[in-house]
Amino acid sequence: MFLVLAVLPGKPAQVILGTQATPASVRALTRKLGLDKPLWRQYADWIGGLLSGHLGNSYISGLPIRSEMGNALEVTLPLIGLGLLVGIIIAVPLGVIAAVRDRHASGMVASVANQIGIAIPNFVLGILLIIVIGVKLHLLPTGGFAGWSTSPLGAIKALILPGISLGIVEGAIVGRYIRTSVREVLSSDYLRTARAKGLTRWQALVRHGFRNAAVPVLTVLGLELAGLIVGAVVIENVFTLPGMGTLLLQAVNNRDLIMVEDIVVMIAAVVLVVNFLVDIAYHVLDPRIGLES
Amino acid sequence: MSALPPAAELVSAELGQAAETAGSAIAGRSSGGRSWWERWLHNPAAMAGGIIVAIVVLIAIVSLVWTPYGPLSINTREAFAGPSLAHFFGTDYYGRDVLSRLMAGTQITLYAGIVSVLIAAVIGIPAGLYAAQRGGAPSQVVLRFADLVYAFPALLVAVVLAADFGGSTVTAMIAIGIAFIPVFTRVTRSGALQVLSADFVLAARACGQSRIQVLRRHVIPNIMSLIIVQMTLLFSVAVLADAALSYLGLGTAPPAPSWGRMLERSQQYLTTDPLMSLWPAIMIAITVLGFNLLGDGLRDVFDPRSRERG
Numbered sequence: 001m002f003l004v005l006a007v008l009p010g011k012p013a014q015v016i017l018g019t020q021a022t023p024a025s026v027r028a029l030t031r032k033l034g035l036d037k038p039l040w041r042q043y044a045d046w047i048g049g050l051l052s053g054h055l056g057n058s059y060i061s062g063l064p065i066r067s068e069m070g071n072a073l074e075v076t077l078p079l080i081g082l083g084l085l086v087g088i089i090i091a092v093p094l095g096v097i098a099a100v101r102d103r104h105a106s107g108m109v110a111s112v113a114n115q116i117g118i119a120i121p122n123f124v125l126g127i128l129l130i131i132v133i134g135v136k137l138h139l140l141p142t143g144g145f146a147g148w149s150t151s152p153l154g155a156i157k158a159l160i161l162p163g164i165s166l167g168i169v170e171g172a173i174v175g176r177y178i179r180t181s182v183r184e185v186l187s188s189d190y191l192r193t194a195r196a197k198g199l200t201r202w203q204a205l206v207r208h209g210f211r212n213a214a215v216p217v218l219t220v221l222g223l224e225l226a227g228l229i230v231g232a233v234v235i236e237n238v239f240t241l242p243g244m245g246t247l248l249l250q251a252v253n254n255r256d257l258i259m260v261e262d263i264v265v266m267i268a269a270v271v272l273v274v275n276f277l278v279d280i281a282y283h284v285l286d287p288r289i290g291l292e293s
Numbered sequence: 294m295s296a297l298p299p300a301a302e303l304v305s306a307e308l309g310q311a312a313e314t315a316g317s318a319i320a321g322r323s324s325g326g327r328s329w330w331e332r333w334l335h336n337p338a339a340m341a342g343g344i345i346v347a348i349v350v351l352i353a354i355v356s357l358v359w360t361p362y363g364p365l366s367i368n369t370r371e372a373f374a375g376p377s378l379a380h381f382f383g384t385d386y387y388g389r390d391v392l393s394r395l396m397a398g399t400q401i402t403l404y405a406g407i408v409s410v411l412i413a414a415v416i417g418i419p420a421g422l423y424a425a426q427r428g429g430a431p432s433q434v435v436l437r438f439a440d441l442v443y444a445f446p447a448l449l450v451a452v453v454l455a456a457d458f459g460g461s462t463v464t465a466m467i468a469i470g471i472a473f474i475p476v477f478t479r480v481t482r483s484g485a486l487q488v489l490s491a492d493f494v495l496a497a498r499a500c501g502q503s504r505i506q507v508l509r510r511h512v513i514p515n516i517m518s519l520i521i522v523q524m525t526l527l528f529s530v531a532v533l534a535d536a537a538l539s540y541l542g543l544g545t546a547p548p549a550p551s552w553g554r555m556l557e558r559s560q561q562y563l564t565t566d567p568l569m570s571l572w573p574a575i576m577i578a579i580t581v582l583g584f585n586l587l588g589d590g591l592r593d594v595f596d597p598r599s600r601e602r603g
Contacts, residue, residue, distance in 0.1 A: 119582035121533050123540055124574040127560060131567045142563075230446045234537050238560075249541060252456045260456045264449050272444050 058251075058259050065262050068247060075145055076232055076243035079159055079166065083228045083235075086167020087174060090117075094171070095178025099186065100205065114179070117172025122231050126165035126238040133161060143240040162239045166231050170224050177220040181213040188212075215285050222278030226271040332594045339590020345583025353399040362390035364397035364550045373566055382572050385555070386562060391569065394550035395576055401551045402580060405466050405544075406531040410524050412470025417477025418520065422508055424478065425485035436482070439475035447472035447534055448543075455543040462551075465544035469534045473527050480523050484516035518595035522588055529584035536577045552577050 057064050094110050101107030120128075134142030141158050148155045185191060186209065194204035233245030240246070244263060251259035333339050356364075361381075368388035376383045382391040420439070424432040451460075451468035458464055488494065488511060497507050538544035539553030547554055552573040559569040 119585055120578045121537060124577055127570050127574060130563060135564050230448045237541055252452055267449060268445055275444055
């Protein structure tokens, strides 16, 4: 990963100083950034830094990457949280109705809504929301972020539309899995037994069904959390929010390689940890599933 | 074969026939009494998806030889024109005809989708077959590797590639292709394991077919429907991912008319000309929907039992 970035063409010092720079100044900057050291040494320094929490300084701005990331997370974390919330609020009723009222009109409507939700990418939805709610109705801000300290209310308002765009699409995907899962539970023997004891369809489902249906859904939710993190990168660009995604793309455009490396590694690590936690939760919820399967 | 005594040859012929029947049952061809073609005609979702996909492909083919205007030809005097008879979908900020650009964009979308799915299939399917055939430690190595790739989102691969080479259609396709490899590996492996445990595979081995022959004659034909369904579904994801990457400036570079890029550029003019953003948005959504419906529909068509399973 690091190697891929470091070996390939495009010397950062040259890019930073522009095409007008003299060879001498490029050399000086290369030395200042530590890029004249052997590659293994650069790599070792970088890994050592990651492990001890020193992420290094941006090649471009010279600011410590850690504080830049910290500022960005103040935007990205609430955004992902909001997306998750919206996603769950949408996914659960949509999936359950599509499964339970399978052969009724309402179930069909839920299924169709689901398909459409999956087909619309989050950034497209974001732009549609900007057109309708921001430009036509003037209800909510359509971009920018003033920061939590200036106006907490303004900050929340700025995150509502991005959160909805992020959540609806993820919710539609999770809703589809919930539908499958609830359907499977509905055709199970223990649910028929519950019905035979005199419970209504809904009572049986609430008391016995949902807990069983939740197990596979949990796995998907873990995967979707990874999807939300990636989706946030895109959505931040739609709504020009100064979060991790914007930081990442800026770094790519400026060839601020150390910043790109740090952010990519951070995101990949978070995704891996989330998947790992989901695996553990899976076995806790349903001990029948062996670790070998 | 000639080394076998006559009686054994007779048995093996019978077993071979049994193998074929069992094989077509797994592929779902003979169950349900209808051919898969009839089931396709009776499945509204599959039909709708098929029609949408056919139209999109047709547009791409037509755009190869004809578009109303040149997709790149600039005419600043007609910039920001609304929909009219001369320009059905209006013109953009450079006065380029939006309809022509959308049509030409179909080519880019399909091209990116096809190549990224093929990259994934060419690496993922053999890996899955290998894991199923060998089992044990080699299979675990392949699967853990697939897990590792799976945890690494396509966007991050695209970011790294773009940081090195600058964003282009090729870097986007490679990034998406890599991200899809584990999906093919898993689907192929689980499908192949199912086929390999069937009696007709045992029969084929008893008849002296090598492992490779078994894979080629029995396993691959039987998991073909699974793979086609997966390819169709992944194609819709590829279209989506490609649009997102070019929207972010990590994919197809301007002036090529990719839908994602058109959306990104026209977003600046949202307040004055919202229609300009709407068209590429609709094209992306319809294309994704089409391939999604077709994939879901094909799954039901090839394997009617999957309907009950959801």
